[in-house]
Amino acid sequence: MTATTPPSAVTEPDGNALPEAAIALTETSAPAPEPTAPTHTQASQTVSDNVHNQRWQSYLKDCKELIHLVEPLEVAGRIVKVTGLVMVATGIKMPIGGACFIPMQDGGRVEAEVVGFDGEHLLLMPQTAVDGVVPGAKVFSMEVTETLPKPQFGRPPRRRAQDRARHFPVGDGLLGRVVDAAGNPLDNLGPILTDDTAPLNGRVINPLMRAPIEDTMDVGVRAINAMLTVGRGQRLGLFAGSGVGKSVLLGMMARYTTADVIVVGLIGERGREVQEFIEQILGPEGLARSVVVAAPADVSALMRLQGANYATAIAERFRQQGKNVLLIMDSLTRYAMAQREIALAIGEPPATKGYPPSVFAKLPALVERTGNGARGEGSITAFYTVLTEGDDQQDPIADSARAILDGHIVLNRSLAESGHYPAIDIEQSISRAMHNITSKEHQQAARLLKQLYSRYLRNQDLIAVGAYQPGSDPMLDIAINKRDQINAFLQQDIDECAYMQDSLQQLANTIA
Numbered sequence: 001m002t003a004t005t006p007p008s009a010v011t012e013p014d015g016n017a018l019p020e021a022a023i024a025l026t027e028t029s030a031p032a033p034e035p036t037a038p039t040h041t042q043a044s045q046t047v048s049d050n051v052h053n054q055r056w057q058s059y060l061k062d063c064k065e066l067i068h069l070v071e072p073l074e075v076a077g078r079i080v081k082v083t084g085l086v087m088v089a090t091g092i093k094m095p096i097g098g099a100c101f102i103p104m105q106d107g108g109r110v111e112a113e114v115v116g117f118d119g120e121h122l123l124l125m126p127q128t129a130v131d132g133v134v135p136g137a138k139v140f141s142m143e144v145t146e147t148l149p150k151p152q153f154g155r156p157p158r159r160r161a162q163d164r165a166r167h168f169p170v171g172d173g174l175l176g177r178v179v180d181a182a183g184n185p186l187d188n189l190g191p192i193l194t195d196d197t198a199p200l201n202g203r204v205i206n207p208l209m210r211a212p213i214e215d216t217m218d219v220g221v222r223a224i225n226a227m228l229t230v231g232r233g234q235r236l237g238l239f240a241g242s243g244v245g246k247s248v249l250l251g252m253m254a255r256y257t258t259a260d261v262i263v264v265g266l267i268g269e270r271g272r273e274v275q276e277f278i279e280q281i282l283g284p285e286g287l288a289r290s291v292v293v294a295a296p297a298d299v300s301a302l303m304r305l306q307g308a309n310y311a312t313a314i315a316e317r318f319r320q321q322g323k324n325v326l327l328i329m330d331s332l333t334r335y336a337m338a339q340r341e342i343a344l345a346i347g348e349p350p351a352t353k354g355y356p357p358s359v360f361a362k363l364p365a366l367v368e369r370t371g372n373g374a375r376g377e378g379s380i381t382a383f384y385t386v387l388t389e390g391d392d393q394q395d396p397i398a399d400s401a402r403a404i405l406d407g408h409i410v411l412n413r414s415l416a417e418s419g420h421y422p423a424i425d426i427e428q429s430i431s432r433a434m435h436n437i438t439s440k441e442h443q444q445a446a447r448l449l450k451q452l453y454s455r456y457l458r459n460q461d462l463i464a465v466g467a468y469q470p471g472s473d474p475m476l477d478i479a480i481n482k483r484d485q486i487n488a489f490l491q492q493d494i495d496e497c498a499y500m501q502d503s504l505q506q507l508a509n510t511i512a
C-alpha cells in the first residue's frame with residue numbers, strides 16, 4: 001500500500017457523511033481515489049496506516065470548517081440607464097422575474113424586478129420611485145442562495161427560479177390585517193406574525209388533479225344565490241362601469257359568505273376607496289376573517305401586479321391548508337393596465353386597444369391559479385371585477401376575461417340609476433357552473449323568474465302607454481302581476497344577509 005492512498009471512505013470519525021463540497025475537495029487536492037475497499041482487508045494494514053487515515057480525516061475536518069468560514073462572493077451590477085419607468089443594469093446575470101435592489105446614498109434602497117433583457121443588459125422595473133438613483137449605482141441580487149448544501153428535510157427544494165426569488169408572509173398571521181403588495185402592514189397594528197412564507201408565483205395545479213366544482217358556495221346575496229348560483233372553486237367576473245355598486249356587492253359577499261377565509265386584493269383603485277372598503281363596506285366583523293392586500297393606483301405598476309399575485313399566493317396557502325377561500329380581486333382591469341404599462345415601457349409593441357400581447361397571457365396565468373385545489377385540498381372561489389368603460393362589453397380585457405372565467409355577473413347602470421341595488425342584470429349574467437350544482441327544481445324556478453322578468457322588460461313601453469290589452473298574453477299577465485314581487489326579490493339592502501336556504505325559499509315564493 002502506498003503512502004498516497006486516501007482513506008477508504010470520506011466519512012468523519014463520528015460517522016456523518018461529509019458535504020459534497022468536501023468530497024469534491026478531496027478529489028482535487030489528492031490524486032483521484034480509486035475504490036479502495038480492498039486495502040482494508042489486506043493483511044499488510046499497519047499502525048502507520050491508521051495514523052495516515054487520521055491525518056486525512058483531520059485534514060478534511062479542517063477543510064469543512066474552512067468552507068463554513070467562506071463569505072459568499074457578492075456580485076453587483078451597475079445601473080447604466082434610467083428612462084421613464086425602466087432601469088437598465090449591466091454586469092450582473094439574473095433570471096427574468098428575479099428581484100434585486102439598488103442601495104441609495106441616504107441608506108434606503110430601491111427594489112426592482114427583472115422584466116426583460118437586451119444582450120448583456122438587464123431591464124429592471126422598480127417597485128418604488130427611483131429618485132436618488134445615480135449613474136453607475138450598484139445593483140445587488142436578492143435571490144435566495146443556499147450557502148451550504150445542507151440537507152433540509154420538510155422544506156420543499158427551491159429549484160424553480162420563482163422559488164429562489166423573494167418570499168412573502170402568508171398564513172393565519174395575516175387574518176384581520178391590511179398589508180401592501182410586499183406584505184408590509186398598512187394598518188398600524190404592529191408586525192405581521194407569521195413564520196410561513198411563499199413565493200409570489202405558486203405552483204400550477206395539474207388540471208386533471210383538480211377537484212371538480214360540485215358544491216355550492218353561499219355568498220349571502222339573494223340574486224346571486226338563487227339566480228346565478230356560485231360553485232365552490234368557481235371563478236367569476238363582475239362586469240360593470242364605475243360607480244354601479246361593484247365594491248358594495250363584493251363587500252356584502254365578503255361579510256355574509258360562508259367561506260372560511262376571505263382574501264381581498266384591492267388593485268389600482270383610488271387610495272380613498274381602499275379605506276372606504278375596509279372601514280365601511282367590509283366592517284370589523286368582515287375584516288376579522290379577511291386579509292386585505294392593497295396596491296392602490298399611486299403605487300408603481302410593478303407593485304400593482306405584485307399585489308394581485310400576492311393576494312393569490314395568500315389564498316393558495318389557505319387552500320393548501322384545506323380551507324374554502326373567497327378571493328375578491330378589485331380589479332382585474334387595473335391588473336391588466338399595470339401589465340400594459342410595464343410591457344410598453346420595455347418596448348413590447350401594443351396590439352389590441354394599446355394592450356400588448358403579454359397582457360392577454362398574464363390574465364389566464366393569474367386566474368388559473370385560483371379554483372379548486374387537488375382533491376383533499378380546499379378551494380378558492382374567486383370574483384374578479386372587470387371595468388367596462390362606458391358600459392362597453394366589447395372592451396378587449398372584458399372579452400378576454402369572459403373567455404377565461406366560469407361565469408360573469410353584469411351590473412347594469414340603468415338599474416343602479418333607478419335605485420335597483422344590487423344592480424345585477426340577470427338577463428346578461430350567467431354562472432356556467434350552476435347547471436351542475438343545483439337541483440332541477442331550482443333551475444326551473446330560476447328560469448321561470450328570468451322569463452317573467454324578460455317578458456316584462458320587452459313589453460315595458462307598451463304597458464307604459466297603455467297599448468297592452470290584459471289577457472292577450474297570459475305569460476305577460478303573470479309578469480305584470482309579479483312585477484313588484486320579482487323586483488323586491490332581486491333587490492337587497494347593504495346590511496341585509498340572505499343565506500342560500502332563505503334565497504331558495506324566497507325564489508319559490510316569488511314565482512308560486
Ligand SMILES: Nc1ncnc2c1ncn2[C@@H]1O[C@H](COP(=O)(O)OP(=O)(O)O)[C@@H](O)[C@H]1O
Nearest residue numbers: 242243244245246247248249421422492493494
Ligand atoms: N346594495 C346597495 N344598496 C344601496 N346602495 C348601494 C348598493 N350598492 C351600491 N350602492 C350605492 O352605489 C354607490 C357606488 O357603489 P360602489 O360599490 O362604490 O361602486 P363601484 O365600486 O362600482 O365604483 C354606493 O356609494 C352606494 O351609494
Ligand SMILES: [Mg+2]
Nearest residue numbers: 246247248273
Ligand atoms: Mg369600487
